[in-house]
Amino acid sequence: AQKVTQAQTEISVVEKEDVTLDCVYETRDTTYYLFWYKQPPSGELVFLIRRNSFDEQNEISGRYSWNFQKSTSSFNFTITASQVVDSAVYFCALSEAVNRDDKIIFGKGTRLHILP
């Protein structure tokens, strides 16, 4: 069965520090997709990234970077030089491409506080 674990429930860092949000997943499929979403205090869910299981290259987008490691079934998210606007709940999610049910399974989320 597919499962996503975000062990860090809540993290607080001071502005300008780097922070890494952990995501560990479980799947039996060889083809799958991983996602990160951001939910700021305003409540909407914002798509950040989608990664397929055949692409293990790390991704960088501005201050955001993602480290995908199949060997450890992890898809961690790092924010460099954090800013107060990064304060949000971040969700990691998994979808099995050959699964029967087309669903995305979300982790419980990590609440990130960036302190000024």
Added chain:
Amino acid sequence: DAGVIQSPRHEVTEMGQEVTLRCKPISGHDYLFWYRQTMMRGLELLIYFNNNVPIDDSGMPEDRFSAKMPNASFSTLKIQPSEPRDSAVYFCASSLGGTSGRSDTQYFGPGTRLTVL
């Protein structure tokens, strides 16, 4: 381009009343999903449609909940009768079908915050 549109953004109702939440997916998207988010249970998938057809409603809590998608640009989630435990934020999301189909990125609407007194 317009994203997923949901209405109303906030709904306050009394127990026993009927509640209807509305969603307009992104044009051209073949999949539509309804989620519920609460502090206790996190983000739960309630039901999803492919080309207007309900595919999986196993997440619908009980018979009081129903969802329809009469056409490609409109879906409703109805709760009748509503109960205080239905209070939550309800999100609608849509995604493309096609060859990458099933695991395509879901784009979420702003949500409807429902309060049942």
